Amino acid sequence: MKIDPASPADLSAQIAKAIRDAIIAGELIVDERLPSEAELAEQFAVSRSTVREALKRLAAQSLIRTQRGAFGGAFVNRLSYADAYGQQITTSTLLLSMNAVRFDTACEARFALERACAPLSAERRSADHLATMRAEIFRQKQPGLTDEAFCASDVTFHRALVDGAGNPVLSYQLAGAVEAMQPLMNMITFTARSREAIVALHGAIADAVEVRDGPAACDGLSALESYTVGLARSIMEDRARRGK
Amino acid sequence: MKIDPASPADLSAQIAKAIRDAIIAGELIVDERLPSEAELAEQFAVSRSTVREALKRLAAQSLIRTQRGAFGGAFVNRLSYADAYGQQITTSTLLLSMNAVRFDTACEARFALERACAPLSAERRSADHLATMRAEIFRQKQPGLTDEAFCASDVTFHRALVDGAGNPVLSYQLAGAVEAMQPLMNMITFTARSREAIVALHGAIADAVEVRDGPAACDGLSALESYTVGLARSIMEDRARRGK
DNA sequence: CAATTTTCATTTGTCAGACATTTAAAAGTC
DNA sequence: GACTTTTAAATGTCTGACAAATGAAAATTG
Missing domain, CATH: 1.10.10.10 (Winged helix-like DNA-binding domain superfamily/Winged helix DNA-binding domain)
Structure with a gap:
């Protein structure tokens, strides 16, 4: 040296x-x-x-x-998965926040990657992973939940889906994509109706994973992506109109 | 503070x-x-x-x-994509090398993520991306290419595929998965026959991307994954036998 | 007056030496 | 033998100093 x-x-x-x-x-x-x-x-x-x-x-x-x-x-130091997760999340979050990444670009990346996990997760998920997904769906139905708590629960739901694939390398790679979206999602105000729609899609995904139907889980994720992007767009347009 | x-x-x-x-x-x-x-x-x-x-x-x-x-x-500092790429690659590489990750685990993660990009890349890739893929295939056919150079070309090929999706966030997330595999791939000695098989699969993937056939590209990636995992396994078993 | 050069204050980069704190091994004690 | 004390080695922190870079302001020059 x-x-x-x-x-x-x-x-x-x-x-x-x-x-x-x-x-x-x-x-x-x-x-x-x-x-x-x-x-x-x-x-x-x-x-x-x-x-x-x-x-x-x-x-x-x-x-x-x-x-x-x-x-x-x-x-x-042996670089642990936990350390690597943390660094990945910090870097991803800062990358998105500092480079004015469009919501739909980040969203597309996130859901494309999640669809990569879905078939594996449907095949291998444990009862625990499914239980976590169901529990978070239940939480998301609670009235009076703040938007922040709703987003945090959303992250937990999706992490359970990803972790269900049982591939730690995949979980590590996805950590950034899923967690870094949270600050962007937090900019959205969720109405009762939009929450209901999202929870229904979460339910469809959980159902698909429960019966080990990978393609159906992918479809659910695609539907969720379209809905989320549409929701964000309408909110942004609304704000722009009011700003006039 | x-x-x-x-x-x-x-x-x-x-x-x-x-x-x-x-x-x-x-x-x-x-x-x-x-x-x-x-x-x-x-x-x-x-x-x-x-x-x-x-x-x-x-x-x-x-x-x-x-x-x-x-x-x-x-x-x-504005965290640039280049900086984020670099950190992601360093972290991923160390994570794999320090935690004795199985070859097939890393391989599964990598190809699952690439399949997530394939449909988008088939749809949006520019002529440049396709040209890069073709050029790397040509390079991979050259006799006398070292295993290291073959692996490096492999990485370039796959990065072109990923970048073809035109989503920088996706490219960033995939950088680690693709590049961190290189040290693992370098442990493989490629015979003329195995190179031929890989190049043929690369050709099939490029063909699919050329005619904008996303599902076919995914199939090509799946076939490449199976072949790569099988190749690595047979080499490991061979070494274990000789070690006796 | 305009262009150039010089000066100068500010800030990071590096060094040297000192002391505090922590820690585990070694020595001492009962 | 079990416990306590000592001790040496290492990191953590502080102080003070000087070097080097750098841009702004001042001085000089045409």
């Missing part, structure tokens, strides 16, 4: 990259201890503060964890 | 979280300048080094960028 003191980039960024590359290349394996900050400082011929900034960068990506005390130090 | 000096977590992690939350909540908007390190140090009642470590954490997630000099400082 070498760095170039003449490079325009910050030393701490270069050092972080060198260590990151070593981890990705497998030169540093999970739970292996990195040299102490003092040793790294000597190796790279920089000060300890510079090394520390590099290590903090890696910690922010969950690539290492640090432990204080004797025999402590920085250890290569 | 407040921090709790009595919390068990590091101060720099707390400060990073406080700023990150402010960005996500929209309290700090894109291109807005954060207070200088000295001012932040005063606000949070910590030293400048602690503030710097917090800022480096945020920089590692592409949430801020820094600029030296007068009127420089830390600015809230």
Whole structure:
């Protein structure tokens, strides 16, 4: 691992990259201890503060964890599904909010991906997954539920559908698509009638998953996509008219 | 934005979280300048080094960028698709390599997601996307191509298919699934016969996309998935036998 | 007056050294 | 042998300093 003191980039960024590359290349394996900050400082011929900034960068990506005390130090971290989920959700959410992504673009992506899961989920879902879906549908019927709570329940429902496929890699990939939609959905005010329509579609999807009918689940998702996009569009147009 | 000096977590992690939350909540908007390190140090009642470590954490997630000099400082960064792609690929790759994910699990996720794109891509792909797919097929036919180059071309082919859907959010979500498979694919040694089979399936997919036949493209992807999983399995079994 | 150069204040990047805190192993004690 | 104390090693934090970059303002020049 070498760095170039003449490079325009910050030393701490270069050092972080060198260590990151070593981890990705497998030169540093999970739970292996990195040299102490003092040793790294000597190796790279920089000060300890510079090394520390590099290590903090890696910690922010969950690539290492640090432990204080004797025999402590920085250890290569096993990237857990939970960590990866979190990063995926943060990145997706910010990507959507900072780039003025159209509602229907995000919605299309989300439902296309969910339809990819639906046949697998219909085939493999456990009783638990189905129970969660039913419970969330029940919750969504409650009057007096705030829009935020309704959206949160919507996310839980769809996550249960995705998780039903029993493929953690798929669940990880979908986490961003499903969760990042929530802030966009929160911009919608749901009327009693629109909630009723959505709950009915959720029911149809749950029914399809219950009888292990993948294509029917896909159809339900497609119908939900059309309805959601139409709902958002009519609300946006309404706001534009009032804005005049 | 407040921090709790009595919390068990590091101060720099707390400060990073406080700023990150402010960005996500929209309290700090894109291109807005954060207070200088000295001012932040005063606000949070910590030293400048602690503030710097917090800022480096945020920089590692592409949430801020820094600029030296007068009127420089830390600015809230617009998370670009390119940055998001990169993070997604790094995270996905590490997740697969560090968690001993089975080849067929990752493969199933990847092809399920690609099938989600196929109908959209068949409908909307430009001539460019199709040309890229054809060019990569041509490249894959070249004798003397290394396995690494074959896999890289495979990734390019599939990315063209995904990008053909014309939905950047979808492309972003798929980036991880497609690219993270490459290290796993690189573990396979491709015989002339297996390459021929794969290239033929690529051709079938390209044909389907050319005539805008989404279902046929999906079928091609399914066939490719079965073939790839079978190939990997037979190679693994072969290695296990020889290992005896 | 306009264009160019110089100065200058501000801010990040890096360094050195110090002390506090945590932690587990090692030594000591009963 | 079980418990307590000591100790060494490591990270976390603070202070103060200087280097380097950078854009604005001031000075200079034609």
